[in-house]
Amino acid sequence: MVNEPTAVEAKASDFRFPDAPEEEKYSVCVHCGFCLEVCPTYQAWGDENHSPRGRVYLIKACAEGELPLDESVIDPVFTCLDCRACETVCPSGVQVGALVEEARGQVFFARDAEGKRDPIMRFFLRGVFPRPARLRAIRRLMRFYQRSGLRRLVHATGMLNVLPAQMREMEDVIPDIGRGPAIDVLPETMAPRGETKAAALLFTGCVMDVFFSDVNEATARVLVRNGVEVRVPKDQVCCGALQVHAGDRDMAREMAKRNIEVFERSGADYVAINAAGCGAALKEYPELFRDDPAWRDRAVQFSSRVRDISQLLVEVGFDPPKAELPMTVTYHDACHLCHAQKIRYEPRSLLKSVPGLTLREMPDSDRCCGSAGIYNLTHPAMANELLERKMDDVPAGVEAIVMGNPGCMMQIRLGVKRRNQPLRVMHTVEVLDLAYQREGSR
Numbered sequence: 426m427v428n429e430p431t432a433v434e435a436k437a438s439d440f441r442f443p444d445a446p447e448e449e450k451y452s453v454c455v456h457c458g459f460c461l462e463v464c465p466t467y468q469a470w471g472d473e474n475h476s477p478r479g480r481v482y483l484i485k486a487c488a489e490g491e492l493p494l495d496e497s498v499i500d501p502v503f504t505c506l507d508c509r510a511c512e513t514v515c516p517s518g519v520q521v522g523a524l525v526e527e528a529r530g531q532v533f534f535a536r537d538a539e540g541k542r543d544p545i546m547r548f549f550l551r552g553v554f555p556r557p558a559r560l561r562a563i564r565r566l567m568r569f570y571q572r573s574g575l576r577r578l579v580h581a582t583g584m585l586n587v588l589p590a591q592m593r594e595m596e597d598v599i600p601d602i603g604r605g606p607a608i609d610v611l612p613e614t615m616a617p618r619g620e621t622k623a624a625a626l627l628f629t630g631c632v633m634d635v636f637f638s639d640v641n642e643a644t645a646r647v648l649v650r651n652g653v654e655v656r657v658p659k660d661q662v663c664c665g666a667l668q669v670h671a672g673d674r675d676m677a678r679e680m681a682k683r684n685i686e687v688f689e690r691s692g693a694d695y696v697a698i699n700a701a702g703c704g705a706a707l708k709e710y711p712e713l714f715r716d717d718p719a720w721r722d723r724a725v726q727f728s729s730r731v732r733d734i735s736q737l738l739v740e741v742g743f744d745p746p747k748a749e750l751p752m753t754v755t756y757h758d759a760c761h762l763c764h765a766q767k768i769r770y771e772p773r774s775l776l777k778s779v780p781g782l783t784l785r786e787m788p789d790s791d792r793c794c795g796s797a798g799i800y801n802l803t804h805p806a807m808a809n810e811l812l813e814r815k816m817d818d819v820p821a822g823v824e825a826i827v828m829g830n831p832g833c834m835m836q837i838r839l840g841v842k843r844r845n846q847p848l849r850v851m852h853t854v855e856v857l858d859l860a861y862q863r864e865g866s867r
């Protein structure tokens with residue numbers, strides 16, 4: 426007698442919450458190893474588990490019930506910088522970043538279910554970043570701290586020594602908090618100069634508007650100068666990138682819904698964004714709504730209108746500056762601009778259009794600087810190693826390092842400070858704005 430074949434019992438996976446890493450994402454890895462060369466954590470530690478291929482393998486094993494969701498998976502998933510350098514070289518198009526973010530979502534949900542929440546992280550993810558009023562209050566406090574003499578007192582008394590070294594150093598490179606934030610200072614609508622080419626919602630962001638509101642104001646001026654009507658809805662919120670990176674996908678979804686509604690009401694043609702990390706997050710909103718067809722369609726519509734500022738200016742046909750700006754600069758490719766959004770040509774095209782400006786390329790300009798959201802605070806040793814390598818690569822004789830992301834701007838300011846170099850750290854749009862301002866003074 427022939428025995429009936431018995432069905433193989435499926436093993437239970439520890440990925441038991443919604444939004445789990447998808448089979449169609451991890452199953453396409455062909456284990457070729459092309460990604461190992463470019464992965465900063467693999468390069469540093471030489472450990473397959475901390476490589477893109479290793480992380481994809483661990484996520485797959487966990488999804489298929491071969492491995493439990495314990496530290497052997499969690500640690501490699503959280504040491505990933507989410508820099509996406511692996512995606513640029515992967516011949517199979519494996520979305521390592523999305524897989525890592527989805528796996529972090531499982532960890533976040535599991536810790537919640539087990540009552541193992543990190544209260545400080547949760548406070549920032551849910552109590553600060555999604556709440557513009559609290560971000561404004563933090564900004565006001567920091568401005569008071571810098572301008573009232575309190576900062577001098579704190580430094581003189583050594584009170585900062587209670588903080589970890591990395592946070593102490595970061596405090597030292599916080600830019601001067603000027604007037605602003607841009608979301609309050611800029612009018613709700615700014616008419617373009619000359620013919621109207623398009624209308625754009627200016628996405629002001631959280632970190633950008635707290636620390637670099639000058640960049641947001643420069644962005645608005647440059648858009649207006651180039652025939653783009655600027656709309657600044659006051660009810661927009663932070664993009665939710667930090668929540669996605671930390672695994673808090675429910676909060677990220679709430680924030681995404683709010684921003685999609687704001688854009689739909691604005692009637693703008695585009696969402697203009699000057700922060701690479703936020704731009705990538707806004708373009709990836711559909712990932713958050715894969716199980717919600719109604720919102721997914723709206724997210725797809727929304728994301729198709731998102732443009733990095735350099736991308737938008739090239740698309741509408743920007744006006745090259747007329748005045749000379751004699752400056753030698755180098756350009757750092759922010760990971761979420763070059764790897765996540767595949768934008769390399771447009772920022773360079775803006776810089777090269779400036780008369781008198783010399784762009785001196787740095788080697789490996791697309792290697793992560795170590796900022797990676799809050800990675801430089803959670804994994805300072807790795808972040809510092811990457812920063813050192815970045816600073817070693819800055820060509821001699823440049824006056825400024827230019828980039829398109831506030832996290833990189835903070836991290837590279839730290840590198841400049843450590844090396845005591847007379848270098849400016851600038852956003853691409855600030856260079857263009859400076860060149861336009863010189864036209865007026867000719």
Ligand code: SF4
Nearest residue numbers: 454455457458460515
């Ligand atoms: S390059 Fe892509 S397909 Fe090859 S091992 Fe890495 S993730 Fe897998």
Ligand code: SF4
Nearest residue numbers: 464505506508509511
């Ligand atoms: S995203 Fe960056 S750190 Fe993470 S696996 Fe890919 S290359 Fe490595």
